[in-house]
Amino acid sequence: MASLARVAEGRALTVPQLRRRTALGKPSGWPDSVHAVLQQVYAARGVLTPDQVEHRLARMLSPQTLGGMAQAIEILIEAIRDDWTIVIAGDYDCDGATGTAVAVRGLRLLGAKRVSYAVPHRFIHGYGLSAALVESMQPTPQLIVTVDNGVASVAGVAAARARGIKVIVTDHHLPGEQLPAADAMVNPNLVYVEKCGHGSPPCDVCAHDARLNKTFPSKALAGVGVMFYLLLALRARMYPSVGADHQNGQRPDLSVLLDLVALGTVADLVPLDFNNRVLIEAGLKRIRSGRGCAGITALIESGKRSIATLCASDLGYVVGPRLNAAGRLEDMRLGIECLLTDDVGQAYRYAEQLSAINMERRDLQASMVAEAELMAAGAAHTDAVGVTLFEPSWHAGVVGLVASKLKDRLHRPVIAFAPASEDNTDELRGSARSISGFHIRDALAAIDARHPGLIERFGGHAMAAGLSLKTSDYPRFAEAFDAIARELIDADQLQAVLHTDGELPVGAASLNLARQLRQAGPWGQAFPEPLFDNAFECQSWKLMGERHLRLQLRDPRDGAMHDAVMFNAYHGTPPPTRLRAVYELTINDWQGREAPRLLLRHIEAI
Template sequence: MKSWRQRRVDVAPNGWPAHIHPVIQRLYAARGVSTPDGAEHRLARLHSPALLGGMDRAVALLIDAIDRHQRIVIAGDYDCDGATGAAVAERGLRLLGATHVSHVVPNRFVHGYGLSEALVASLDPTPDLIVTVDNGVASVAGVAAARARGVRVLITDHHLPGDTLPEADAMVNPNLHGDGFPSKALAGVGVMFYLLLAVRAAMRDAGRFPDGEPDLSALLDLVALGTVADLVPLDYNNRVLVDAGLKRMRAGKACAGITALIEASNRSVSTVTATDLAFAIGPRLNAAGRLEDMALGVACLLTDDTAIARRYAEQLSAINQERREMQAGMVDEAESMVARAAHVDAVGVALFDPGWHPGIVGLVASKLKEKLHRPVMAFAPAGDESDELRGSARSIPGFHIRDALAEIDAKHPGLILRFGGHAMAAGLSMQAAEFPRFAAIFDAIARAHLDDERLQALIQTDGELDYRDHTLDLARQLRFAGPWGQAFPAPLFENIFECASWKPMGTKHLRFQLRHTQGGAPLDAVMFSCYDGTPPPPRFRAAYELTVNDWQGRESVRLLITHLEAV
């Protein structure tokens, strides 16, 4: 049984225009936005790039490299944030006049994570400047290797720093200690975009654009995709970036690769939302980095040829389907492991199977975290003929997973070989023989920080919806409001319904006809991955999203149920 809680509206909505539905006003107010200003996502209201620490030095370094026609290599990462960030960097620098720009993305099975020594050694010819995107703050050895070869290094990253910083020539990261930038939530692609804005501003001030400055807003579709896919909090600044990128996509102005990925995922360009980016587009890019080589993903985002983009998108979709099948098998194994072992009593759950794929363990941890409402770490062999394990961690509110790893590292030096991450997700490496000891220590740390209340799964809703508000107009407004995402959650309502009829869809899904207890017409509803052969209760409380069903071009209201309990 899960506990239900309604989001509080502490300040009444005020000053909204009449065409904005009162429910929308209430939803914004429950997320801390009580006036229209907080929902007006104007690019002019972005925080200034000048507020980011290290920006002056980074800008000077890039302009010098551009002016001297030096070889600039963008060092990305093998997830969606890193791939979009690499594409933003390469496209943006070319717009700003760079003539020798290329990119490299580490292969997780060959180079490891970030700007590693192995990645630096693979660079041929030797570049003059390496610019990292979405990595680098922990690359002490990699930066040292680059500088030993006479290569300058500019780090752009958003990950939390460790105790030792690399000796880079410049570093831009909103999460460095003492950085005064108001938003700590920028994704790696967002940091790179901000750097480009600062370079353009410096060039503009120097009179470098007599015929008009380059339009960097053309990169916002990439910024939006990377920001949403990386699950960073959608504070106001990030909502401005994401909203602007989504509007470019809906207007048909996205790059060829993103357009092809939208089409390959059977979404409509004209109605694409942040949810589509998170659950359909982003996973297709991420799959390449998990199972093969993210170079394919970056190539898809860099091409301007529609036919080539579609071919890349088809390849990425095929890899994603392989990832889905592999993930399903690994999750089944993990659930069986939990069911038959002492892990069921653990507060901090650590799982390992020698047959698991290191690129998929993060998804296994995520699924188990949702099921158990516990922080979960899943491990697989590193796959490089060493005795190392690679693990991915996912956490729950109230337990900062990266800080937990830092605490373990401080108390048990040498147990963890490498680690890094965020509050809700992290990665680490260790020797395989240390796994049992680590699992016990991780459980003890979790027990020390998490009480029974935090271990109680919570369904947080926006309260009941009047039956008269189950309208297509409100569903359409909800679709394009937000943008909804991490820390700015999609609206979730709760009501008690009578189940007028139901039937399976496929083998795991259900379709319902529901009656609101207050009256009104029957409502179409669906619930995915819920059916085990047991009929649903005749009367239940449901948590649901009010959505637009546009099957075969005909729009209608549909409830998307995420949880139900008999009443």
């Protein structure tokens, strides 16, 4: 098995293997206005005809196909009719914050008058609907609706129901062995079992066990998407015809929530299947037209991005981190309030606070990542396949970002740990990030089965997960994690691979193509932004700040010169004179003048 890449000066010394995508079929039916390069980019992602990128809302999956809706809707109808007190139990990341805002805004639009929210504090309540969070809800609500959490909240749901509170769980995380005893549960990753209506199994009429498995066609909905779907289904039940009377003679317009849905979906890094792309594109169109909520508008402008040309990556790299920072270092209620306010001035004040917290997060992250890189280069870690890192001074709200950075550097699954809080150093909180082919949540489940009691709590997805354990058990866990990684990961999986869309043809790096690529998304997880690789000669370069490069690259095929930038790339060594670059074709719109520019993602000497 390949040895672990040593880390020096913030870089992994191993070079990723470049692998070019191939078309998954022949493009057809595209108008001449669609650039041939874009057609090939689409074909490499399985999109062969124009109808496959018609991201119209009419083509989104029906809310009625999502299991658990009937029970949840009945409870919500009763709650609205009888004016129950409803608490939305959110989460402290961007998906949870946007989902909470969607739930509060949406239920109010549908007639609920007493809707509030509660979001756990990372260091006080822990994750999800915990018993501690339920206890903090004063006065006691009549209904709790979770968003982006709850499928693993067995104890929290039990605590709520013991107090006479009804609970609806809306979540998208993978279920564990035991489900909470909620009154209703909506989750695209659950298999819903329904009786056929002919009686108890075995059924003489159907000649099978009288059960039908109902699964949602897409498993990729984010938590905010699940909540939006529940609201759509609830509205359809309350106002079965478009012309039903309600406020000015029309049913509530839930499309006003799509900017929040787009933000949460992009920020949570869920796969951008067709359905998610429909939701994101609708939200982006709303924002670009100036109809985004005050909070999102303020966050975009705080991040110095253009409302008119906003794209999905702007949501992921600029807006999402500002919201996430509140949940990591402070209290996510600040982020949720930013998304709920309709006061423009207040929204900008919230956005500035969130930006300041995000700057603090970036500084803390940089320090922790530097320490983690030194640890990973040490003898204790150089042969590890499943890498675990722990430093008592680390902040539990930032370890997920550390794990992500180190996973990218080392191309190994990484779990970074920190004390649960300053007052609770006997417990560790860990955040895990994985590589393709190694299902991190299933790996934690396997460790839990082999070493009962070692992990106190865990949950998550294939590529990311969270867990907690006793500080004294960390060495034993580190050994168990490395062992399961060695068992399940093949040697070829340890080679980092960088997929590209091949060489851009001579003369193709134009402003026209750059505009088409930008508008052609939304690009994101499992529908990646186009990357090209070409050979260049570096004619000149200079530093921007301390670590960023600006380069002039010459295409040896025709002598064309290209402006290029590469961020966080300078470590004391100049770029090679002859190089192969992997890059995005982007637009430099400095001072309002647009020009094509290459955003370099990787370079290697040739």
